[in-house]
Amino acid sequence: MGAPEIVLIVVCSIVVIGVIVAAIIRKKKGKSSCQYCSNCSGCSKCQSESTKTKK
Amino acid sequence: MKKFALAGNPNSGKTTLFNLLTGSTAHVGNWPGVTVDKKDGVYKKCAENVAIIDLPGIYSLSPYTPEEVIARNYIIDEKPECIINIVDATNLERNLYLTTQLLEIDTPMVVALNMIDAVEKAGDTINSEELEEKLGVPVVRISALKNTGIKELMDKAYEVSSKPREAKTVLLKSAIRTLIDDVKSALIEQNVSNPLFHAIKLIENDEIEVGMHKDLVKIIDDFKQGFNDDIFGTDFEALVADGRYKYISKYFAPVVSSKKESKEKLTKSDKADKVLTHKIFGIPIFLVILFAVFHLTFSEDFLFLGKIFSLPTLEELGLLTEEGEPLNYGVRVLACLYDGALFSPGVIVNNIWNDLLVGELFGWLGGLVEASNMEPWAIGLINSGIFDGISAVLSFLPPILVLFLFFSILEDSGYMARIAFILDRAFRKFGLSGRAFIPMIMGFGCSVPAMINTRTLADENEKTATIRVIPFFSCGAKLPILTAVAGAIVAYFGLGNADLITYGMYLIGIVTAIVSVLLLRSTTLKGETAPFIMELPAYHAPQFKNLMAHLWDKVKHFIKKAFTIILASTIVIWVLTHFSMSWKFLADEEINQSILAGLSSLVQPIFTPLGFGSQLGQYGWVFVVAVIAGLIAKENVIATFATIASCLITSANLDFGSLDVMAENGIDAVQAMIMSTRITIPALISFIAFNMTTIPCFAAVATAKGELQNSKRYKGTLLFWLLSSYIVGAMIYTIGSWWWTLFIWLVAIALVVVFILIKNKKINLKPRRAK
Structure with a gap:
């Protein structure tokens, strides 16, 4: 296995682990789980703020 | 700050x-x-x-x-x-x-x-x-x-x-001015900030104020003993509101000078509303406008000119080589706009994007990788796993943007508000208010803000029912599934038009949503239909700057999603389809021995009644993988097909002819799936319908959980999504494959309706006693 293959494995691992970790961190922070929707009027900070309001 | x-x-x-x-x-x-x-x-x-x-x-x-x-x-x-x-x-x-x-x-x-x-x-x-x-x-x-x-x-x-x-x-001239002064003074003594505001709110019997200043309620009650207005009695809330309106009318209204004739003439918006919100023609007009949107986005025969005038194809004009390729670059550009028919604006943008940009880019990148000295598995991971998956999803950016643009125009112009009004009038008698349709229509963009918008619904049952059907209004993420499968049906079977199929699927989603809500409101989620009061804003031309800002936002989010979640998913799917249970690396033709094939094959029979289960043979498990990957993000369904397609082509030894083995185009990937599994048209439509109505992406599921707050309702919602998608898929596949099963389904539906009516005591089965 040469250097390009090792780099490929490392990059792919970082991508996969990074996406999973980012999702877990967002969930723990109570942030909106949808970071990918562009219709932001109801989404921006709303889930975290509503959690605070309801408490 | x-x-x-x-x-x-x-x-x-x-x-x-x-x-x-x-x-x-x-x-x-x-x-x-x-x-x-x-x-x-x-x-x-x-x-x-x-x-x-x-x-x-x-x-x-x-x-x-x-x-x-x-x-x-x-x-x-x-x-x-x-x-x-x-x-x-x-x-x-x-x-x-x-x-x-x-x-x-x-x-x-x-x-x-x-x-x-x-x-x-x-x-x-x-x-x-x-x-x-x-x-x-x-x-x-x-x-x-x-x-x-x-x-x-x-x-x-x-x-x-x-x-x-x-x-x-403005209430200083009203009958309760002394009461206002007294309460205000008391609040000042207590060092309450904004004493005038709190005083008037207390007098109005505002529940928040009463809760905060219980000691002052006595002052108001003592005043009420000796007070009685001719019209409002001791209803101070009404008295205060009346006082405000009277003051506004007397002192502020005169600042406006209106042209006399403008008061009597109907505004342009009023005239438009006479037609667009007509009690009979309102809904048909809405359906026509919706069809027009899909026609402008997906049609390969714009305004049906090709059919009407029998326009010649590029081949008939002698502009293609013997292999069916454009003669030169100019013809290649022309092929993006015309081929026997003028393409719609959405299709033109799509062709330019895919054929001249994305296709060229990924083709060049793929060539570079192929020419490198990397090991075959690395080349396979990059080309089949990453490039095919990402490019298949990116290939749908133009139709998503064009559809989103048209929906934004309808929304910004003020027309979308009218739809809720029209639907309220039609469905109120069935227990649905227009207020519930607003979040449903928002679901065309994304389910997450649509579900959050259900907070405006006061009735919990109505809110739950609305959340459950929002995913049936296909969001932008589901569009690649619709477009790819519809396009593949047209390309492979030569049947129908992509715009008609896509429009039909959207309509199925809307009808399923309405029927589901009616069922839910008649059974487990009964409740009063809330009054619906809505301001209809005047129609106005959408602002170009706003539209472009929305589109740019959509592009950024889509690209970000493609290079994070989709990329990660395609990598994982490629790895799991190229390693066996004993972690031995597998070549493309050994894909059926992979971890993913093994696990998915166990679940595959469940989908047999829907047409994409055991009957698809040894490669049918790919559909199962696509459905499960779609839970992470719906775009993953096509990304899954694209990632696995080139393996299938090798494994199933398919003759693809002109189809690109790289299959960076989502439609080509679905065609590869059709060829390798021999899936039928009813099963394909069933597959679309299942994905449209099943559990939405994880983000939407998490949002539903947050909005419902009640664990029982949340689990009920998950079950509802699973059951409804299974039933809808099974209906479409069985009726599409064996037409006579329609009667069996009709009998089953009739029995359910009768059962509900009996349960709701609309039908009384008890014999009447003789007098």
């Missing part, structure tokens, strides 16, 4: 102004309740940066709706340095009701007289100097839409923010 709050009625232009001030791309909708929570940004053109808070649209500061509570709590508790009260100049009297309440708070204030351009266009005039004198606060004429008067407004707001303002009330 100073804080300025934007407060005003719904549709007064607060969010338009907010976008102008902050440069934010917050969505501007025409429905009340689009902004459910506050948004903030920064205005940087004053002497110092100023925080701008866009409060929800409210008609008053009474605590009847969540929006009113949020706005009121912010103003009272957060104490912004200035309130910018946006008043719709075309509806001055109604908008000033809130103004009279805001004047009772000890906060500097500026009134922004918005839409002044519309007033002038109608030939009316407003004496803003006179209004300013009577209100006692600065009044600035602006047009947020035309971007005029904004600098003057903010300069004035900044100027007044440094000077304290003492609250005043």
